[in-house]
Amino acid sequence: MAFPSLAALLRPSQIFAVRGGVHPEPGKHLTAEAEVLDMPVPPLVRVPLQQHSGAMAEPLVRRDDIVLKGQLIGQARGAMSANIHAPTSGRVIAVGHFTAPHPSNLPIPTITIRSDGEDRWGPRLPRLRPEDANPDEIAAQIERAGIVGLGGAAFPAAVKLNQRRKYALDLLLLNGAECEPYLTCDDRLMREHAEGLVDGAGIMARALGVSRIVIAVEANKPEAIAALRRYKHALGIALSVAVVPTQYPMGSAKHLVLAVTGKETPARARTAELGVLVYNVGTAHAVHLAVRYGEPLISRILTVSGRAIARPANVRVLIGTPVADVIAFCGGLTAEPDRVLLGGPMMGLPIQNLRVPVVKGTCGILALSAAETRASAQMPCIRCGSCVQACPCGLTPFEMNARIHAGDLDGAVKVGLMDCIACGACAYACPSSIPLVQAFDHAKGKLAETQSRKHQQEETRRLAIARQAREAAMAEAKRQAMARRKAEMAARKATEPGAAVAELPPAQAAP
């Protein structure tokens, strides 16, 4: 156990930044000093049509089509979706299903392209001079380029930009915290492409109409901070680099906003309500490429690391490159890894099939040895409170876990289950190795299911009631019509004989 130095402990920013959090072994030294390598075009790329949160893209190509690099092959569908482009030139050999880069191993619609090795660009997107463009044009370009959040959640960037219409924004916060251990791809990007990144930030700020940009970087990346500070005055608007303490999960958007602005986002609200929009630094760079050069999002930088990787590195790979190819490019595996992950060790997803592709949200490929995962047998909870201390959200994970295991999901919600951000700090700190995040995910899934079933039932009942009411109304209308007709008939009958009576006497009298 490495103890932090006394000086580090006493720095005010360390003590008062964000409640809770943990300090896992960083593991960043493996790749932090390695320049980003360009991986050659792989023989085969598999491009899933669902790489973002939201609706799946619609395929635009068919088997045996020839595609060029940058060609649109998947069209965004609906309000929340993202375009997909061909990462390289070649022939489409399949438009079908392939295993998703996800622990579920479920097949998802995927376009497989056999590259022709020439990497020939098709026509690029029309370039835009952001200085002359209006916010809508910039947003449209970002949407065309299929840019999603590159921090991991892959939220369509253009959809997020739309929040400018709903909220009064004043700050664009770029997330360069990179609090996940091992990952250094954002660090390298900030060091090597600070100028483009800052330009992208300026473009986004213009689209959002904000007056300030802050780039937040954890204190463990001094080179990146220095590199970014060189471009402090490159834009017409105020840009600053905020150094935040090295603490997991500093990169959680709401916690980062708290650390940088001192403002706490209310529960169930968005940071936009505080006037702040948070993007990953990689997203800003992708915006720069899309707007200035018309390049859609077809590649990304990712960290390949872990002690089971022969040559840990940061690599720029094409979207769709099989994980196995990337690992082979880094010298392959030196030992049987305990786990292969997409993403960081705290929130990354374990995969079993190494042929799954890299997608837009993949920020790392980690092959961790058993010494790094430190998996140990689960023991009972001893109520040590480590999880409570570690939770950045002020929750009591051991209590939530106990209630979930007792089947009391409502009780778990009552003590804050829905405020959990699934960062895993609690499970990291747990001395009994209790899989807390798994329990919370399970409970959240279960609740979502009950909710949707309840919603469905309510909807059914509502429709049934509406139908009953409609039928009753129809019946009533019919009854009333009948009654009216009856009344009319009766009235006519009454008047007719009446008339007859009235007429009769004179008639009788007449003759």
Place this chain on the structure above:
Amino acid sequence: MTLHITGAGPHTHTLFTVSRTMQAVIAALTPATGFALYQFGWPAIFLFLVTLLSAWLFEVASLWVARRPIAPFARDGSALLTGWLVAMTLPPYAPWWVGVLGSGIAIVIGKHLFGGLGQNLFNPAMVARAMLVIALPVQMTTWVVPPGLLNGPDLWQGLAITFAGAQEYDAISSASTLSQIQSQLGAGASMAEIAPTLPDLRARLIGLMPGSLGETSTLLILLGGLGLMAMRIISPVIPLSVLGALAVLSGISAALAPGRFAPPMLHLTSGSVMLCAFFIATDYVTSPVTAAGKMVYGIGIGALIFVIRSFGAFPEGVAFAVLLMNACTPLIETYVRPRIFGRTRSGKPLPAPGSPPRGKP
């Protein structure tokens, strides 16, 4: 290649595990225990070993009866630690069966009847201590002045004292500091008259006075406790609030009625207050988990120790104070909760910055 099927993260883990925590606590107890064993000599060593061994055997037996996996729990060190703490509360020359009975109560009644590791409401060692004090008033209050390993009973005499109930060794039996204070105050003496007859501060700090194994070296216990804090195994909140509450209350009452109440320094350095503050009240399982809850709990223990010592029937109140506050832990946890991110203390979302502050017009 084959990979484990694992779900959600995290995929790395802290080095702290249950057994490492137990090992650290045992390591922190070692200096004080070693010194006490040296002070009291062979009978204490035998009693200590018997208590530890029987605690472990009771643990294994309980696991076997409950049909739970034996290996992981028998190796986690928690039973050993419980036995260790029980031994620390026993008079060093007590016969072997008191140690066995103590571990049996602690492990079987205190721990496994509640469901085993992590499930017990009360601190097992304190359950044992309280039951023994009530059931065996003679054996549990027979103290000796520490003779030192070399000057005390030899190996055979030690065996005879622990296992055969031998009395022939004329140990200078004597009252503990606290019982001395209580009996003399009861007899009408004032603190000023009692004070010169008590062991002096140096003797109390180093441990040159009669008492149980865990009572005799305040300084070494304190050292071990500080070590646990440095290793971040325990938080400083409970020790500080236990000692603070006891010092403040005894300070106030000693200032108001110096003849009737013992001064704070005497309270802090006698009996098992130090052991309680650092090793017993800080037991994870039976104390609240939040810092604020720990403070309430610690202050409660400190205050109860003062009340029992000053007004109760027993000279020492640590065990009862801890047990009473153990019973309050669920209550404390219900009311003292951390504030959830983005919510007020009452659990409502924070007001949005644009909206007017909510409140009564």
